[in-house]
C-alpha cells in the first residue's frame with residue numbers, strides 16, 4: 001500500500017509537514033473541535049509535533065494513514081482526516097475534523113469521499129466504519145452523505161468532559177460503495 005496524495009475538486013489531502021504546526025495548533029486547539037472528539041484540550045505545539053511525528057511509523061506498520069486537508073487553490077491548511085486500520089483484516093475506521101472557519105461548506109464530505117476511494121482501492125479494504133458523539137449530528141450527516149449506513153449506538157462508550165457519551169456507529173462495505181459509485185456515474189453521464 002502506498003501513501004497517496006489525494007486531489008479533489010477543491011482540496012488536496014497530503015502528508016502533514018512541520019510547516020502545518022502553527023495552523024494545526026490554532027485550529028485543532030479550538031474548544032469546538034475538542035467538544036465532540038477525543039483530541040486533547042488544551043492542544044499544545046508539543047502535542048501537535050508528537051502527533052505528526054507518529055504518522056510515518058503508523059503508516060509503515062499499516063496502523064493508520066493520516067492526511068492534512070488543504071485548500072487546493074490556495075494551499076492553506078484546513079483540518080485532518082485519517083483511516084485507522086483495525087485488527088480485523090480489511091477493516092478501518094475513519095476519523096476527521098476541519099477548522100471551525102471551514103464548517104458547513106461540504107469540505108469534510110469531499111475529503112471523506114476521496115478517503116473512501118483510497119480505502120476501497122489502494123488500501124484493499126472491505127469495510128470502513130466511523131462513529132460520532134451523539135451530540136454531533138453534523139458528523140453523522142457527513143457519514144450519511146458518503147453513503148454509510150447507521151448500525152446502532154454504543155451506549156455510554158466514551159467518558160469525556162465529566163459525562164458519558166453514546167457513540168453512533170456507521171459503516172459502508174465495498175460492494176455498497178461500488179454500487180453507489182456506479183449509480184452516481186450513471187446519473188452524471
Ligand SMILES: CC(C)(COP(=O)(O)OP(=O)(O)OC[C@H]1O[C@@H](n2cnc3c(N)ncnc32)[C@H](O)[C@@H]1OP(=O)(O)O)[C@@H](O)C(=O)NCCC(=O)NCCS
Pocket residue numbers: 032033036037095096097098099102103104105106107108109110131132133136137138139141142
Ligand atoms: C463534523 C465536522 C467534521 C463536519 O465538517 P463540515 O466540513 O462542516 O461537514 P460538511 O459541510 O461536509 O457536512 C456537514 C453536514 O452537517 C449538517 N449539519 C451541520 N450542523 C448540523 C446539525 N446541528 N444537525 C444536523 N446536521 C447538521 C450540514 O448542514 C451538512 O449537511 P448538508 O450538506 O446536508 O446540509 C466538523 O463540524 C468538525 O470538524 N467538527 C469538530 C470535530 C468533529 O466532531 N469531528 C468528527 C468526529 S466523529
